[in-house]
Amino acid sequence: MSFGVPFVPQEASSQAGQVDALFYALLAFSVALGLALTGLVVGYAVKYRIGSKADRTGKRSRSLPLEIGWTMATLIVAFIFFGWGATLFVRRDHPPADALEITGLGKQWMWEFRQPGGQREINELHVPVGKAVVVSLAAQDVIHSFYVPAFRIKQDAVPGRTTHIWFIATEPGSYHLFCAQYCGTQHSEMGGWVTVMAPEQYAAWLNSQGEGETLAASGEKLFRALGCSGCHGANSKVRAPSLDGIFGRPVPLDNQQTVIADDRYLRDSILNPKKEIAAGYQPVMPSFDGLIDEGEMQMLLAYLKSLSPQPTAGARP
Amino acid sequence: MTNAAMQGTYLGEGSGPRAWLLTTDHKRVAWLYLISLTGFFFLGGAMAVLMRIELATPAGDLVSDDGYNRLFSLHGIIMVWFFLVPSIPATLGNFLLPLMIGARDLAFPRLNLASWYVFIFGSLFALFSVVAGGVDTGWTFYTPLSTLYANGWVSTAAFGVFIVGFSTIMTGINFIVTVHTLRAPGLTWFRLPIFVWTLYATSLVMVLATPVLAASLILIVLERVFGIGIFNPDLGGAPLLFQHLFWFYSHPAVYIMILPGMGVVSEVLPCFSRRPLFGYKAVAISSMAIAVFGFLVWGHHMFVSGQSAYAGVVFSFLSFCVAIPSAIKVFNWSLTLRKGEISFETPMLYALFFLALFTFGGLAGLFLAALAVDVHLHDTYFVIAHFHYIMVGGMVTAYMAGLHFWWPKMTGRMYSETAGRIAATVTFVGFNLTFFPQYMLGFNGMPRRYHTYPPEFQFWHVLSSAGAVVLAVGYLMPLFYLGLSLFRGARAPDNPWHATGLEWQTSSPPPPHNFKTMPVVTRPAYAYDMKGLEHERFSPYREEAAE
Numbered sequence: 001m002s003f004g005v006p007f008v009p010q011e012a013s014s015q016a017g018q019v020d021a022l023f024y025a026l027l028a029f030s031v032a033l034g035l036a037l038t039g040l041v042v043g044y045a046v047k048y049r050i051g052s053k054a055d056r057t058g059k060r061s062r063s064l065p066l067e068i069g070w071t072m073a074t075l076i077v078a079f080i081f082f083g084w085g086a087t088l089f090v091r092r093d094h095p096p097a098d099a100l101e102i103t104g105l106g107k108q109w110m111w112e113f114r115q116p117g118g119q120r121e122i123n124e125l126h127v128p129v130g131k132a133v134v135v136s137l138a139a140q141d142v143i144h145s146f147y148v149p150a151f152r153i154k155q156d157a158v159p160g161r162t163t164h165i166w167f168i169a170t171e172p173g174s175y176h177l178f179c180a181q182y183c184g185t186q187h188s189e190m191g192g193w194v195t196v197m198a199p200e201q202y203a204a205w206l207n208s209q210g211e212g213e214t215l216a217a218s219g220e221k222l223f224r225a226l227g228c229s230g231c232h233g234a235n236s237k238v239r240a241p242s243l244d245g246i247f248g249r250p251v252p253l254d255n256q257q258t259v260i261a262d263d264r265y266l267r268d269s270i271l272n273p274k275k276e277i278a279a280g281y282q283p284v285m286p287s288f289d290g291l292i293d294e295g296e297m298q299m300l301l302a303y304l305k306s307l308s309p310q311p312t313a314g315a316r317p
Numbered sequence: 318m319t320n321a322a323m324q325g326t327y328l329g330e331g332s333g334p335r336a337w338l339l340t341t342d343h344k345r346v347a348w349l350y351l352i353s354l355t356g357f358f359f360l361g362g363a364m365a366v367l368m369r370i371e372l373a374t375p376a377g378d379l380v381s382d383d384g385y386n387r388l389f390s391l392h393g394i395i396m397v398w399f400f401l402v403p404s405i406p407a408t409l410g411n412f413l414l415p416l417m418i419g420a421r422d423l424a425f426p427r428l429n430l431a432s433w434y435v436f437i438f439g440s441l442f443a444l445f446s447v448v449a450g451g452v453d454t455g456w457t458f459y460t461p462l463s464t465l466y467a468n469g470w471v472s473t474a475a476f477g478v479f480i481v482g483f484s485t486i487m488t489g490i491n492f493i494v495t496v497h498t499l500r501a502p503g504l505t506w507f508r509l510p511i512f513v514w515t516l517y518a519t520s521l522v523m524v525l526a527t528p529v530l531a532a533s534l535i536l537i538v539l540e541r542v543f544g545i546g547i548f549n550p551d552l553g554g555a556p557l558l559f560q561h562l563f564w565f566y567s568h569p570a571v572y573i574m575i576l577p578g579m580g581v582v583s584e585v586l587p588c589f590s591r592r593p594l595f596g597y598k599a600v601a602i603s604s605m606a607i608a609v610f611g612f613l614v615w616g617h618h619m620f621v622s623g624q625s626a627y628a629g630v631v632f633s634f635l636s637f638c639v640a641i642p643s644a645i646k647v648f649n650w651s652l653t654l655r656k657g658e659i660s661f662e663t664p665m666l667y668a669l670f671f672l673a674l675f676t677f678g679g680l681a682g683l684f685l686a687a688l689a690v691d692v693h694l695h696d697t698y699f700v701i702a703h704f705h706y707i708m709v710g711g712m713v714t715a716y717m718a719g720l721h722f723w724w725p726k727m728t729g730r731m732y733s734e735t736a737g738r739i740a741a742t743v744t745f746v747g748f749n750l751t752f753f754p755q756y757m758l759g760f761n762g763m764p765r766r767y768h769t770y771p772p773e774f775q776f777w778h779v780l781s782s783a784g785a786v787v788l789a790v791g792y793l794m795p796l797f798y799l800g801l802s803l804f805r806g807a808r809a810p811d812n813p814w815h816a817t818g819l820e821w822q823t824s825s826p827p828p829p830h831n832f833k834t835m836p837v838v839t840r841p842a843y844a845y846d847m848k849g850l851e852h853e854r855f856s857p858y859r860e861e862a863a864e
Binding site for chain 1: 377383386466467550593597599621640641686689692695696764767768769770
């Protein structure tokens, strides 16, 4: 019907319909108010044009009830739209507990994804329909932004930290994946497709990609290769704290404070170990800043998370 | 223009380069700014036209990817800092503020001239960056792209913006002191024209916000040149810190840009409706409210940046609050027309177009303040459309309204009314054709700052590019007929629009020190409703011997 011209975007995620409901409510309000004001101004301009015979008695140039009235009316409308938008928004922080966890790494100028089973993809992302997916995002160099218009989701990937975005795809098909945050020369080329598949096709696709090594398994190898296991390993509890079940656990620090061992804490402890020292240990760990890149950081974090008994997929404590 | 008729006016006080470049007359400094800013406007505009031609096809065929990135970066940097921020304050504001409050000049005339030299000095750095090869960071200079990865002349451009900031601060201080100390007898705060109120509010924001921009740009230069870790995580810095600092300035800066435009429209609408401004106090107070709330909403640029979701909720709430004073203004402007005697000269056409474009741009702001919807629309063409509806549809249209409104006062000449009305209409049509399709693009997910794009978006891009050509014609026309009026225009009477402001009570063009006798104000602003005076030229001010 639209001759290939896009008038409205596809809705292909569980969020899309909810966001669009708010969008169309805003649109209805804006068009109604905009047209009412336009009608008013054009009406006045015609009726009270110079020389017209319109009745001009009862002029007023101020009205306190009117000022209070429209101030209150706009306040109420504003609060409704604020509350509606905020309610949908805070769900971003609460992905379903059973979500599939995929890692995404943005670098100039490509997206690199790793499926839970270790399958790697560049500028392509395959996901099953009807299943919650959390993408943990990191950036190798500059800020990028993971944007799938058909899902109505967007999240920046920021160097030096991990961010998350989740969605439930509802319609099989291929959808644009863009980088939305300007990231340099080939910014507009940085993207590809998200392919949503029926669960059995997704499983078949995963198999066809070969087993691959899971991110956590790569992380474990790296953990040994970098010598982390020398101190943190099961047999050397004297020098460094054990990391079994570390993720999501409270860690007492030597300055009497306690922090939760989340993505941020683990990342900082690897790159800047003297910043927050676990109580009872000497600050002897060397920094790995500059020795590992962002992809390797993702592997290490995945490995550390895998040491926790319950997978807390994507949950941000 | 240097004939006998200009004797006794500020234009007759010497015509050599020395007389202009060393002047401390606020009216001449306004011209220095007007000429420089016009140059920057067309330079930035030419870059926009090149971008729109490139975007007429999905592939990148006119310029390279780096070339495109440099075009939009420089377009933004030039238009924001070298045109929009100084535009109305430094030209119309500079010319009119003393006239409107019955003063002989600004409080610090030499500081005023110095601000222009600082502006030119800063702009040399920016122009050098253009000539030397450009900047590829976007006007937002986001880190760590700008500090570590960008290849262009980032440091010189940032330094140029840094220097221009001082010019802004100088103007702001000058205006604040002038409004506080140099008002004519009887001109109380609530008798001030709204244009003065908005210049005052703008000046406060300039003085309070610009230092933060200066600090953040210097931090960029420090990190880029000396490798000091501030924003780069590899050096222990925080990339998001830059966004907080940048938007702490740049969101208030949006109000620096739009408030004076609101002031201009508040002068023009009452004059051509022959009615007082509806709800004068509400409009005055809402200007100050915008200036204050403007400082509290910067985080709405960062909803998807990784900022805490709860910070997002607070910033969304405050952003909806800042919409309210703007809505109040629109309602009051609309009701000003009621039961008036409305005529449609060029300034009025521009002012009515402002009202429409500002309203539709402002309403789009509600979409972007609503968190869940912003997640989809952020960094898409929807934001570009919203921003340009306010900044170009709103601010530049108001600037044109003001320029046409006060042109007879500034030059002593009338321009071709027919040409003016045609240009205003062409601008309005071209503007909507350029930017309305960008709302559609954004809603459909077209990201901003894309050199190439998926082919299904081409339809809207072609419309937008066609509109840009029409818009360019609309902006070029005044250059010719206003220019021509300087030589061939009919002599302007002192008060061609029969307006009430003090600036119309002196001659056109004004004498060097504005008023032969010091005016004394006995009436509120916009006293268009005094009995029997609706159609006539009248003077609500007594002129008394000064000293």
